[in-house]
Amino acid sequence: MTNFKLGKKQIHASSSSGFQSERMDESPSLPMDSKSFNPKKQVQPLSKEKLPQGKSSLILPNSDIDELLECPVCSNAMFPPIQQCPSGHTLCFSCKNKVNNKCPICRKEIGNIRCLALEKLAVSLHLPCSYHHLGCEEMFPYYSKLQHETRCIYRPYTCPHPGSDCPFTSDSLALLSHLRERHKVDLQAGCTFNHRYVKQDPCSVDSCSWTLTLFNCFGHYFCLHFEAFLLGCEPVYMAFLRFMGEELEARRYNYCLEVGGHGRKLRWQGVPRSIRTHHRMVRDSHDGLIVHRSLALYFSGGDQKELKLRVSGRIWREM
Numbered sequence: 127m128t129n130f131k132l133g134k135k136q137i138h139a140s141s142s143s144g145f146q147s148e149r150m151d152e153s154p155s156l157p158m159d160s161k162s163f164n165p166k167k168q169v170q171p172l173s174k175e176k177l178p179q180g181k182s183s184l185i186l187p188n189s190d191i192d193e194l195l196e197c198p199v200c201s202n203a204m205f206p207p208i209q210q211c212p213s214g215h216t217l218c219f220s221c222k223n224k225v226n227n228k229c230p231i232c233r234k235e236i237g238n239i240r241c242l243a244l245e246k247l248a249v250s251l252h253l254p255c256s257y258h259h260l261g262c263e264e265m266f267p268y269y270s271k272l273q274h275e276t277r278c279i280y281r282p283y284t285c286p287h288p289g290s291d292c293p294f295t296s297d298s299l300a301l302l303s304h305l306r307e308r309h310k311v312d313l314q315a316g317c318t319f320n321h322r323y324v325k326q327d328p329c330s331v332d333s334c335s336w337t338l339t340l341f342n343c344f345g346h347y348f349c350l351h352f353e354a355f356l357l358g359c360e361p362v363y364m365a366f367l368r369f370m371g372e373e374l375e376a377r378r379y380n381y382c383l384e385v386g387g388h389g390r391k392l393r394w395q396g397v398p399r400s401i402r403t404h405h406r407m408v409r410d411s412h413d414g415l416i417v418h419r420s421l422a423l424y425f426s427g428g429d430q431k432e433l434k435l436r437v438s439g440r441i442w443r444e445m
Contacts, residue, residue, distance in 0.1 A: 195248060195268070197221055198230050203272065205248075210241040257281050260297060279372050286349050286368060286401040287311070288335040298370050302347060305340065317343040320438040323352050323363075328419065328433040332361050344379070344443055346371060348398060351405055352437065354419075357412075363422050365437050366399070366414025373400040383415040383439045387425035392417060398441075 197204050199221035210216045211229035217236075227236045248268040255262040255271070255278055262280040275281060283301050285292035287309045294304050305311040323336055331354060339350040347370040354363050365383050369376035382395040394415035399408050408414065417425075417435070426434040 195244070199224060203268075204244070205269065206240075206245045208241045208244050209236055210239050210244075211236045212239070216241050216244060255280070283370070283401055284404075285309075286370070286405065287338055288351060288353065288405045289337070298347065301370065302340070305338070309338070311338050311340055313340045313342060315342050317341070317441040318439070319350070320436070321350070321352075322434060322436045325354075325433040327431065328354075328423065329361075329430060332356050341441065343441055346375075346379075348379075348381075348441060349401065350439070351408075351414075353405075353409055355409060357416070361419040363417045363419065363433075363435065364409060364412070364414050365439075366396075366408055367439075367441070368401050368403070368405065368408065369398040370401050373402060376400045378444050379441060380444060381439060381441045383437060385415065385417055385422075385425060385435060385437050387427075387436070390425070392421075 195204050196202070197218040198215070199217050202218065204216065204218040207219050208216055209219055209222050211232060211234045213229065213232045213234055215229050215231040217225070217230065222236060225236075228234070229236055251268040252265045253268055253271050255264050255266065256275055257278050257280040260280040260282070262278055264274065264278075266274050282295040283298060285294040285301065285304060287305060289309070292309075294301070294308070296304065302313075306313060319339075319341065321339065325331065325334075333356065334354045336352040341348045341350065349368040349370065350365070351368065352363065352365045354361065356362070365385075367381045367383075369379065376398050379398055380395065381398055382393060384391055384393045386392060392415065396413060399413060415437075422433060422435050423430055425436075426432060
């Protein structure tokens, strides 16, 4: 049995339950001035892939593409309409006003020149996912690569700790080390647990989060959350479980939570949510065991002076 004290960080609950542009001159080629042109830096394709339409698709390493199609102002990938100055320097359309129509490299007036050559080149490209170093082996057309990366299963995870909006992102193993070292999160082995959450003068706090607890079972890690917030005007406590992995994998597991006292019990059963889903979204969807404060204090002894809520639970895998 583990006792948890309330941290100082407060969390406020939230309420629950093409492209148009002005006409542009079109440039049929990609001009380069003598200063910016370097024959040694011309991009060489690694291979060619046959597309269903019978066209060849260039497959290039990310480093070459990053240099060729990266906006010099915002450092993001450029998408049509790609702008260029009279000297051939390119930038994305949204950054044109940021530099007051002046090329950030040569300072010439940008005007309304559109770089069709670079746009057409991008159509022919197939690129590896930016998370290939984390395990993704997929190749994508240039214009659909970003869409894939927003849902790639190999993209880094955001720190799931509820006590702060921690900016740390990484794979699950590095995230585990971060939680234990930076946030001092307790890690326990086993698929059953029994915890007691303690808070002095609970009626003075309407929104808060207790320390996260990690469980290692079935070769995976699960996060147990316990939070206080207002459900409408009613103060409640909520316990729920999140899975350190993808949503599809999380659906293979079930868990139950139980709370009680004085011969009475509340029991809840559900499916853990992935840590891809922010803990506030889980809380606001009420996907967990919810106990009204008045009942929680009754379970604690009924004196209204201290919360001592015992929560037990079990995790199992669906067959």
